[in-house]
Amino acid sequence: MRLSHVIKVLSIAALFSAIATVDFATLIQPTSTLPIGNNLMAAGRRRLSFRTGVRPSLYRVGGFSRGSECGNQQMLTAVVPPPQAQESLSAQKAAVDKTTATHPTFFVYLPSLPAGTAQFTLQDEAGGKELYNVEFKVAGKPGIVGISLPASAPALQVGQKYFWQMAVACDPSQRSKLSSISSWVERVNSPTAAKDDRISTLAEQGIWYDVVTLVALQRYQKPSDRAATEDWEALMQDAGLPQFKQTAIVQIVKN
Known part of the structure; x- marks a missing residue:
């Protein structure tokens, strides 16, 4: 039984048939509209400083069931800043993080589950x-x-918010048992910044999806580079995600 027959989502559309796993270096293409020419490892560059700020929040909409049915196994985790002290978020709401990209990339921590389908x-x-x-x-x-x-997907529009979800079968032989997560993204206008200081401007304004993608790309391309590692660790620390400081990027899915 296909996973889509187990999970009910709003307005079910036909699944894309072509699925591919690609090298992270090919992830950022012109369709993403993200600036990838920034040299994050420039000599003497100050520490990357990310500011989450106070974000809007929205209720989680219908779709995958929230939570996990994988027993004692660790749940999926959306790699987005958790609720901040100054934010009041109920269990039914999630913060809305920003992107300037028309076709952004979404990051999820996947625990040690059997090989299968997500x-x-x-x-x-x-x-x-x-x-x-x-x-x-x-x-x-x-x-x-x-x-x-x-x-091939519709481009995100400035000022619009979008809800994303991901689910993984805990056991390929029992497709009804799922671990799932969800979050929100809003596309915003690109901030004005000096060309050489683009990444710092994005980080200071809390544009999460752009910053995490750019920093992750640098880290993937130069896994042994000290500055690339420091940027990733600084970002995870500032965003309230210290548990991912040493976590590897293991897969990028692009259709």
């Missing part, structure tokens, strides 16, 4: 329109997985 969906704010839905294979290796919104 499903990712993206919906509009009202939950009435599904913009993207893909199933893909996971290798069963613990680490961070990136799901890149392909050029």
Whole structure:
């Protein structure tokens, strides 16, 4: 039985048939509209400083059931800043993080689950329109997985908020047992900044999806580079995600 037959999502659309796992270096293409020419490892550059700030929040809409049915196994975790002290978020709400990209990348921590199938969906704010839905294979290796919104999907619009979800079967032989997570993203206008200080401007303004993608790309391309590692560790610390300072990026899915 296909995972999509187990999980009910709003406005089910036909699944994309072509699923591919690609090298992280090919992740950021022109469709993402992100600036990748920044040299994060420039000599003498000050420490990358990310400011989450106070974010808007929205209720989680229908779709994958929230939580995990994987027993004592660690749950999936959306790699987004957790609720801040100055934010008042109930269990039914999630913070909305920002991107300037038309086709951003979403990061999820995948625990050590058996190799199998995962499903990712993206919906509009009202939950009435599904913009993207893909199933893909996971290798069963613990680490961070990136799901890149392909050029074939509708471009995110400035000022609009979108709800994304991901679910993984705990055991390929029991497709009804799932671990799932969800979060929100809003596309915003790109801030004005000096070309050589673009990444710092994005970080200081709390544009999460852009910053984490750029820093992750540098870390993946130069895993032994001290500055790349320091940028990643600083970002995880500032964002309230210290548990991922040493976590490897194990897979990028792009259709």
